[in-house]
Amino acid sequence: MSGFDESMLDGADETVRVRFVVNGRRVACEVAPRETLVDCLRNALELTGTHAGCEMGACGACLVQLDGRAVHSCLMFAVQADGAEINTIEGLTESGVIADLQAEFHRRNALQCGFCTPGMLVNAQELLSQVARPSREDIRDALSGNYCRCTGYEAIVDAIDAVAKARSEAGGTT
Amino acid sequence: MDIEEAAVKARAFSYFRAATIDQALDAHARAGDDVRFIAGGQSLVPALSLRLQAPRLLIDITHIDELRGVRREGGYLRIGALTRHCEMLSEPLIAEFAPLLHAAAPFVAHPAIRNRGTFGGSVALADPASEFPAMTLALEAEIEIAGATGTRRVKADDFFLDLFETALQPGELIAAVYVPLFKADQRFAFDELTRRRGDYALVGCGMLATCTGERIDDIRISFFSVGNTPTRVKGAEATLIGSNLDAERIAAAQAALDGDLAPPDSDEVPPAMRLHLARVLLGRLLGRLKEGV
Structure with a gap:
């Protein structure tokens, strides 16, 4: 690992090469250091399922899985994620791991415009992977950082609650 | 989309990922002003x-192994600066x-946020509304600081100086926080009042007491969201020492907050309201402490 040298200070406008595994595929992109992960995913990799909402960590629309845990992709720069494994809503959809959550959201109309939905699903998956049988209070607490501006939260909590029950009855917690 | 046209985008900066504390300190020293360390971010x-803020260089310290890990060291628990908030929930030693x-x-x-944010970062930022900086005061913790001339340990009581101002000098970083090991004769309580879960607290408080049977031998009570820094309420503490947490002493401690706290002017939460909430919270927590005593 090389140390710092002063010429690096001239590199603010230069792009650097970052490599990560996104949705199971190894990718490399050229990013400016100031480019956030959400912008990199959406613009360079054209994975537009991850939404940029408030861009300051308040709304939860940009949640992705980084090394298996839900994080705000607007609250980190793409260079920080160099070497990491990232799953976006596209990858989670493709693998089928959240198919039950998606079906339940659909069945219960737990979305209207859908802007918050990718973040809601990533966070729901995070909760259900940490807590096998969350109470409704646990679900509300876990969603406290996800804003939905159109449908309200009741149906979303219902959907997650139903999937939590179904998964725990099926004997799995993931 | 042109990044300059977008509303919420950082100014251009250079980025350096340090592998060791020495590398991070060296980079900071050589780059001069306008440098920030970044951990959880x-x-x-x-x-x-x-x-x-618009630094010209970000030094990423999250890949420095020396800043990781939680372990016992003498009478202390050494909590590495990069310990994430979520690990505070999952780590058995904590x-x-x-x-x-x-x-x-x-x-x-x-x-x-808890999956990324770090304990050391929270203490270094010293947001007066944050939970962890205030708890280092209640715990009588010591902060290990790495700098060009080596490491030093600063007591939490001497660490928080003013609004977002700490004993950290430019170019220094927190390596770890040392917390005295919790003992069998100790009790603790924590809670906060918020409008919505996850919001910054209107008022928050944590406390650690050492007891002999029912009697309080020592107690440290720390509030947050009450002023420019996390704040120990020494007047209230003094009224409780030697007591059995009877209603009279609890009322006296609540009254003592008038002298301990001077909440800032705010349209949203007037000082009198914040003081009232602090008294309510203190009463609740002392009640819980008594149940546990």
């Missing part, structure tokens, strides 16, 4: 995106030997 990135931090962790922001 859960407060720093929004500040950069809103252009409240639950056993620093249960006050374990109790405070669910109140820190939201789950996804």
Whole structure:
């Protein structure tokens, strides 16, 4: 690992090469250091399922899985994620791991415009992977950082609650 | 889209990922002013995106192994600066030997923020509304600081100087926080009052007491969201020492907050209201402490 040298200070406008595994595929992109992960995913990799909402960590629309845990992709720069494994809503959809959550959201109309939905699903998956049988209070607490501006939260909590029950009855917690 | 046209984007900066503490300190020294260390970045990135700060170099310290890990060291639990908030909930050593931090962790922001944010970063930022900086005061913790001339340990009581101002000098970083091991004769309590879960507290408080039977031998009580820094309420503490937490002494401690706290002017939460909430919270927590005594 090389140390710092002063010429690096001239590199603010230069792009650097970052490599990560996104949705199971190894990718490399050229990013400016100031480019956030959400912008990199959406613009360079054209994975537009991850939404940029408030861009300051308040709304939860940009949640992705980084090394298996839900994080705000607007609250980190793409260079920080160099070497990491990232799953976006596209990858989670493709693998089928959240198919039950998606079906339940659909069945219960737990979305209207859908802007918050990718973040809601990533966070729901995070909760259900940490807590096998969350109470409704646990679900509300876990969603406290996800804003939905159109449908309200009741149906979303219902959907997650139903999937939590179904998964725990099926004997799995993931 | 042209990045310059977008509203919430950081100014251009250079980025350096340090592998060791020495590398990070060296980079900071050679780059001069306008440099920031970045760890979890859960407060720093929004500040950069809103252009409240515009350093020319970010030094990423999250890959420095020396800053990781939680372990016992003598009478202390050494909590590495990079310990994430979510680890405060999942790490068994924290639950056993620093249960006050374990109790405070669910109140820190939201789950996804807790997955990235670091304990050392929270203490270094010293947001007066944050849970962990205030708890270092209640725990009588010591902060290990790495700098060009070596490492030094600063007591939490001497660390928080003013609004976002700490004993950290430019170019220094927090390596770890040392928390005295929780003992069998100790009790703790924590809670906060918020409008919505996950929001910054209107008032928050944590406490650690050492008891002989029912009697309080020593107690440290720390409030947050009450002023420019996390604040110990020494007047209230003094009224409780030697007591059995009877109603009269609890009332006296609540009254003592008038002298201990001077909440700032705010349209949203007037000082009198914040003081009232602090008294309510203190009464609640002392009640819980008594049940546990």
